[in-house]
Amino acid sequence: MRIMRPRACMLILGVSLVLSPGVIRGQTIGHKLEPYLKSGELPAVAAAVVERGTITEYGAVGTRKMGSEIPVTIHDKFHLGSDTKAMTATIAGMMIEESKLKWDSTLGDIFPELKDSMAADVEKVTLEQLLSHTSGMRADDENLMDLLKNSVDVDGDLNDLRYWIVKESVKLPLVAKSGSAWAYNNRGYTIAGAMIEKVSGKTWDELIVERIFEPFQLTTAGLGCQSSMGKVDAPLGHVKQKDGSFKSYLAGPNADNSPILGPAGIAHLSILDFATWAGWNAGNGTRAPCNIVSQQMLEKIHQPVFTVKGENRPGTPPAGQYAHGWGWVTVDWAPYPLLYHGGSNGKNLAQVWIDKQKDIAIVLMTNISNPKADDTLRKIASELYQDATTGY
Incomplete structure (x- = not known):
C-alpha cells in the first residue's frame, strides 16, 4: 500500500510461537x-x-x-x-466460513440499496475480485484522493465513511472487465472491508482487533x-x-x-x-x-x-x-x-x-x-x- 469456529490444529510442545509479552527465545x-x-x-x-x-x-x-x-x-x-491486507483477507475468510459472505458475493448482493446508482457491471464485482485486485474498478487515482479529502465533511464512524466511499465509488465506470486484468487497488480493499462491515455489523477496526490481534496475542499491534x-x-x-x-x-x-x-x-x-x-x-x-x-x-x-x-x-x-x-x-x-x-x-x-x-x-x-x-x-x-x- 502506498497512498498517502473451532478447528482442529496441532499444539506445539516446547517453544511456543505465540510469545508472552517480554518472553524472547532464539x-x-x-x-x-x-x-x-x-x-x-x-x-x-x-x-x-x-x-x-x-x-x-x-x-x-x-x-x-x-x-x-x-x-x-x-x-x-x-x-x-499493505501487509495488513492478508489480515483483511483472513477476516473475509472467517465471514465466508460463518456463511455471512461468499467468495462470489457481489457488490449488488451486499449493497442492493445502491444498485440503481451503480455504473454498468459494477454490481457484478465480487469479493474475491476485490481481494485479488482484479475488480476492474478505478484504483488509487485522483478521484480516490479527492474522496479522502472530502471525507472530513462526512459524519459518522469509520464504517460510515467506508460506506460513503463505496457509495461514491460504485457510480464510476469500470476501467477493465472484472476478472480480466490486474491493478493494485487500495480502494478495492477498502470496499472489501465495507462488505465485511455490512455483513458482520462491526467495523473492520473492531474485527481486526477481536479476530486477529487478540487471538494471536499480538500485544504490540495497533x-x-x-x-x-x-x-x-x-x-x-x-x-x-x-x-x-x-x-x-x-x-x-x-x-x-x-x-x-x-x-x-x-x-x-x-x-x-x-x-x-x-x-x-x-x-x-x-x-x-x-x-x-x-x-x-x-x-x-x-x-x-x-x-x-x-x-x-x-x-x-x-x-x-x-x-x-x-x-x-x-x-x-x-x-x-x-x-x-x-x-x-x-x-x-x-x-x-x-x-x-x-x-x-x-x-x-x-x-x-x-x-x-x-x-x-x-x-x-x-x-x-x-x-x-x-x-x-
Whole structure:
C-alpha cells in the first residue's frame, strides 16, 4: 500500500510461537543487520526468522529518528502497510466460513440499496475480485484522493465513511472487465472491508482487533501511526528528500494514510508479533490459535488468482502471481516461488517472505521507504533465508 469456529490444529510442545509479552527465545542477529543500516541508508531495521513454529532469530538495530540516538528495540512498533491486507483477507475468510459472505458475493448482493446508482457491471464485482485486485474498478487515482479529502465533511464512524466511499465509488465506470486484468487497488480493499462491515455489523477496526490481534496475542499491534502524538516512542517514518537529507514524521495527519483505508493497510506491530503472524501462515494454520480459519480456507487465501507484471513502487507487489492479500514471487535465492507481500505508506516499509514447503517465514521492517530500502530488505531476506535453509 502506498497512498498517502473451532478447528482442529496441532499444539506445539516446547517453544511456543505465540510469545508472552517480554518472553524472547532464539538467537539475536543484530550483527547481521548492522551493516545494512549504512549500505541501505536505513534509520533502523528489524528482522526475524520463524522455523516450523519457532522464532529462531530476531533483531532490531538503528534509531527511531535519524540524526538522534534513540535506539530501537525488538518490542518497538513498526508500520505494516499493505501487509495488513492478508489480515483483511483472513477476516473475509472467517465471514465466508460463518456463511455471512461468499467468495462470489457481489457488490449488488451486499449493497442492493445502491444498485440503481451503480455504473454498468459494477454490481457484478465480487469479493474475491476485490481481494485479488482484479475488480476492474478505478484504483488509487485522483478521484480516490479527492474522496479522502472530502471525507472530513462526512459524519459518522469509520464504517460510515467506508460506506460513503463505496457509495461514491460504485457510480464510476469500470476501467477493465472484472476478472480480466490486474491493478493494485487500495480502494478495492477498502470496499472489501465495507462488505465485511455490512455483513458482520462491526467495523473492520473492531474485527481486526477481536479476530486477529487478540487471538494471536499480538500485544504490540495497533492501527494508524506507530508512534504517539508528540512522542518518539516508536520508530518514526522517514523520507529521503531531494537534497539528500532525511525528514522524520511525528504522529500527525501526514504520518500515515487515512484511517478510512484501514483494510488496505494501516496496522503496526513489533517484529516479534509480525513473526508470530507470519509463522502461523507458514504452517498453513496448523498451529495455535486454532479458531481462526480452516486449513482449507487458508490455502484458498494463499492460492494464486492472477499472474501480474508487478509494479516498481516499494510496498506494491512485484512480478509474479497474486492471491488474496498475498503474492507468489520468484527470486534467485530460493529454489521455487515464495509467498510474499510488501507494505509501505511511503515512510515505512515491511516485507514478509514465506516458504510453505519448509515451514519458514522471514519478516523485515524499516522506518523509511524508497527503492534502496526495498532492495536492502530483499538482501537481508536472502541472507537470512540461506542461513535458515542450510542443510536442507
